[in-house]
Amino acid sequence: xxxxxxxxxxxxxxxxxxxxxxxxxxxxxxxxxxxxxxxxxxxxxxxxxxxxxxxxxxxxxxxxxxxxxxxxxxxxxxxxxxxxxxxxxxxxxxxxxxxxxxxxxxxxxxxxxxxxxxxxxxxxxxxxxxxxxxxxxxxxxxxxxxxxxxxxxxxxxxxxxxxxxxxxxxxxxxxxxxxxxxxxxxxxxxxxxxxxxxxxxxxxxxxxxxxxxxxxxxxxxxxxxxxxxxxxxxxxxxxxxxxxxxxxxxxxxxxxxxxxxxxxxxxxxxxxxxxxxxxxxxxxxxxxxxxxxxxxxxxxxxxxxxxxxxxxxxxxxxxxxxxxxxxxxxxxxxxxxxxxxxxxxxxxxxxxxxxxxxxxxxxxxxxxxxxxxxxxxxxxxxxxxxxxxxxxxxxxxxxxxxxxxxxxxxxxxxxxxxxxxxxxxxxxxxxxxxxxxxxxxxxxxx
Amino acid sequence: xxxxxxxxxxxxxxxxxxxxxxxxxxxxxxxxxxxxxxxxxxxxxxxxxxxxxxxxxxxxxxxxxxxxxxxxxxxxxxxxxxxxxxxxxxxxxxxxxxxxxxxxxxxxxxxxxxxxxxxxxxxxxxxxxxxxxxxxxxxxxxxxxxxxxxxxxxxxxxxxxxxxxxxxxxxxxxxxxxxxxxxxxxxxxxxxxxxxxxxxxxxxxxxxxxxxxxxxxxxxxxxxxxxxxxxxxxxxxxxxxxxxxxxxxxxxxxxxxxxxxxxxxxxxxxxxxxxxxxxxxxxxxxxxxxxxxxxxxxxxxxxxxxxxx
Ligand code: SF4
Numbered sequence: 138x139x140x141x142x143x144x145x146x147x148x149x150x151x152x153x154x155x156x157x158x159x160x161x162x163x164x165x166x167x168x169x170x171x172x173x174x175x176x177x178x179x180x181x182x183x184x185x186x187x188x189x190x191x192x193x194x195x196x197x198x199x200x201x202x203x204x205x206x207x208x209x210x211x212x213x214x215x216x217x218x219x220x221x222x223x224x225x226x227x228x229x230x231x232x233x234x235x236x237x238x239x240x241x242x243x244x245x246x247x248x249x250x251x252x253x254x255x256x257x258x259x260x261x262x263x264x265x266x267x268x269x270x271x272x273x274x275x276x277x278x279x280x281x282x283x284x285x286x287x288x289x290x291x292x293x294x295x296x297x298x299x300x301x302x303x304x305x306x307x308x309x310x311x312x313x314x315x316x317x318x319x320x321x322x323x324x325x326x327x328x329x330x331x332x333x334x335x336x337x338x339x340x341x342x343x344x345x346x347x348x349x350x351x352x353x354x355x356x357x358x359x360x361x362x363x364x365x366x367x368x369x370x371x372x373x374x375x376x377x378x379x380x381x382x383x384x385x386x387x388x389x390x391x392x393x394x395x396x397x398x399x400x401x402x403x404x405x406x407x408x409x410x411x412x413x414x415x416x417x418x419x420x421x422x423x424x425x426x427x428x429x430x431x432x433x434x435x436x437x438x439x440x441x442x443x444x445x446x447x448x449x450x451x452x453x454x455x456x457x458x459x460x461x462x463x464x465x466x467x468x469x470x471x472x473x474x475x476x477x478x479x480x481x482x483x484x485x486x487x488x489x490x491x492x493x494x495x496x497x498x499x500x501x502x503x504x505x506x507x508x509x510x511x512x513x514x515x516x517x518x519x520x521x522x523x524x525x526x527x528x529x530x531x532x533x534x535x536x537x538x539x540x541x542x543x544x545x546x547x548x549x550x551x552x553x554x555x556x557x558x559x560x561x562x563x564x565x566x567x568x569x570x571x572x573x574x575x576x577x578x579x580x581x582x583x
Numbered sequence: 584x585x586x587x588x589x590x591x592x593x594x595x596x597x598x599x600x601x602x603x604x605x606x607x608x609x610x611x612x613x614x615x616x617x618x619x620x621x622x623x624x625x626x627x628x629x630x631x632x633x634x635x636x637x638x639x640x641x642x643x644x645x646x647x648x649x650x651x652x653x654x655x656x657x658x659x660x661x662x663x664x665x666x667x668x669x670x671x672x673x674x675x676x677x678x679x680x681x682x683x684x685x686x687x688x689x690x691x692x693x694x695x696x697x698x699x700x701x702x703x704x705x706x707x708x709x710x711x712x713x714x715x716x717x718x719x720x721x722x723x724x725x726x727x728x729x730x731x732x733x734x735x736x737x738x739x740x741x742x743x744x745x746x747x748x749x750x751x752x753x754x755x756x757x758x759x760x761x762x763x764x765x766x767x768x769x770x771x772x773x774x775x776x777x778x779x780x781x782x783x784x785x786x787x788x789x790x791x792x793x794x795x796x797x798x799x800x801x802x803x804x805x806x807x808x809x810x811x812x813x814x815x816x817x818x819x820x821x822x823x824x825x826x827x828x829x830x831x832x833x834x835x836x837x838x839x840x841x842x843x844x845x846x847x848x849x850x851x852x853x854x855x856x857x858x859x860x861x862x863x864x865x866x867x868x869x870x871x872x873x874x875x876x877x878x879x880x881x882x883x884x885x886x887x888x889x890x891x892x
Pocket of ligand 1: 732
């Protein structure tokens with residue numbers, strides 16, 4: 138461990154207990170709330186007038202709501218990557234990142250479900266999914282796996298939080314009354330006995346094992362919403378793997394950004410160290426290469442054949458209407474981050490942060506490209522329909538709602554970081570002790 | 584199996600009916616005349632079922648409800664013994680769009696919504712352009728039905744694919760799934776006449792349209808129940824559309840009737856996008872020896888399509 142072994146238990150606790158926001162934190166929070174409110178107002182308009190406030194039409198019947206949904210599901214996959222896959226493969230260094238990854242997963246999945254409801258023409262009939270649900274529809278599969286994933290992720294967030302809640306209850310004076318009540322409500326049953334630890338460990342291991350297939354399912358099924366149709370650009374057997382590799386990439390990018398921000402504003406340099414950036418950097422390069430590989434598969438093979446249906450679609454991406462976004466997404470979302478991160482200097486916190494932002498933004502646009510251009514190239518010519526159906530650019534309401542959900546995700550993460558320790562305290566202490574034990578006795582402290 | 588259920592239904596219904604009759608009670612003989620009518624003295628002549636002319640008092644005349652209303656499960660089942668099919672003769676079409684007009688009118692569709700689209704098609708640069716009316720294909724392997732999460736769009740035993748707008752959640756997955764782009768969405772509250780809007784929704788008339796739900800061509804099963812042809816068929820002056828029953832092996836455009844199998848064989852009928860495996864119920868006859876030149880249809884292009892031509 139790179140954590141300097143001189144840290145005392147008290148110091149760790151003092152460093153990691155949630156802190157009050159400074160001025161910047163307040164501005165950040167209020168701006169997010171403001172964006173959410175605009176989104177809520179736009180949704181109010183949509184509810185009262187119908188989906189007509191969007192610029193979707195009978196051809197482009199799915200727009201940025203759906204691409205935003207895919208983005209959310211994608212980014213939520215990182216929870217399983219960092220918590221489960223790293224844990225099961227015994228990559229202990231990632232412990233300080235688990236909670237960041239898990240809260241990204243939980244909040245993204247909440248807003249994924251929300252935006253799907255926003256996209257529905259009749260949200261008032263949502264219960265029909267349960268009253269009349271038909272298991273043959275990929276939408277039902279999505280409903281099932283997403284809710285499962287949500288529950289497991291929530292548990293994976295909650296169980297490791299229990300020992301920390303106990304610590305927070307002990308340090309009452311650090312938080313307000315309301316928060317203390319919340320901590321008591323959530324964690325007062327946790328005594329921290331050896332037996333409780335054992336049960337919780339077991340449960341976490343089981344959850345980690347189960348979440349991996351569920352995580353693969355949520356994004357594979359999400360890709361099937363497209364791949365089960367006949368449309369050029371969607372009709373691909375590559376789609377499941379393509380989506381999953383992209384999901385791990387954007388999730389890892391998101392974690393890198395969050396690591397940087399928390400480290401800087403919560404002064405966590407001792408806990409999220411350069412080593413973490415270095416290691417995450419290598420992982421991100423690997424994931425970018427993997428995603429690039431699937432992209433080449435996804436575009437090059439059909440482009441080689443140029444079937445007439447694919448032709449219009451691919452030309453629109455490579456050199457037509459969508460070329461700008463397409464090359465932006467490829468360059469910003471994959472190539473440039475790879476170029477930054479292959480070098481050791483690039484894997485320092487600041488360049489990593491920039492690369493992470495690029496990956497996330499590139500990924501958002503990539504999702505837009507997966508959804509919209511395909512719909513503009515139906516099999517039969519677009520005729521006998523209103524002229525505005527022949528193009529698609531989101532209306533302000535759509536932008537406001539989409540941005541509102543993105544801001545909402547960040548807001549959940551922000552509140553979480555205000556209320557709970559964003560780096561697991563108890564686990565850090567335990568690991569610290571283990572490291573100390575392995576040191577020669579003279580170097581032990583206490 | 585099927586038989587068993589219907590017999591059980593019959594028995595159950597019979598029992599319920601008896602129970603109801605006894606419950607409503609004494610004095611209420613179900614076979615007694617419903618009510619006493621005051622004779623008006625005015626007589627009208629009518630044609631009896633046996634073809635005789637009879638005369639009755641006007642007071643006995645009562646408006647007959649159009650059709651007995653169907654339950655949702657009857658509408659989901661379909662018309663027994665039928666397997667509907669349509670043949671569209673491309674050699675006869677000149678983009679008059681009368682079909683579209685009649686269809687839009689009959690179903691109270693809002694501007695911009697067309698269940699029938701007449702497309703200007705050209706297979707290759709050097710090949711001849713032609714007009715192709717497209718309806719819902721009522722596929723036997725309907726991709727839209729496969730993807731619908733709530734069974735709002737369903738396949739009936741008579742071959743029709745219909746929509747239950749009271750159940751649709753408006754996810755639009757079916758629109759993405761349909762390779763024929765036949766589905767139309769109610770993006771806003773449809774503007775309807777009061778009489779139409781007040782009706783309960785029927786899957787067979789596909790009316791009244793509801794905000795936030797999909798709609799599409801339904802092959803007019805309500806007309807079929809009355810022994811009539813769909814509106815597009817009767818409104819086309821060129822007899823492009825032929826509608827009929829696969830089981831009877833006959834299709835008609837009102838004026839001419841053909842043996843379906845022979846027509847398809849003689850004129851080399853085909854279906855759209857056969858390679859997708861959707862098995863449409865609409866067959867096309869190729870645009871050979873045409874009645875009208877393609878150009879004669881150009882004037883009817885919709886304004887949005889004029890620019891692209
Ligand atoms: S839009 Fe309606 S009919 Fe179409 S798949 Fe969704 S729920 Fe079913």
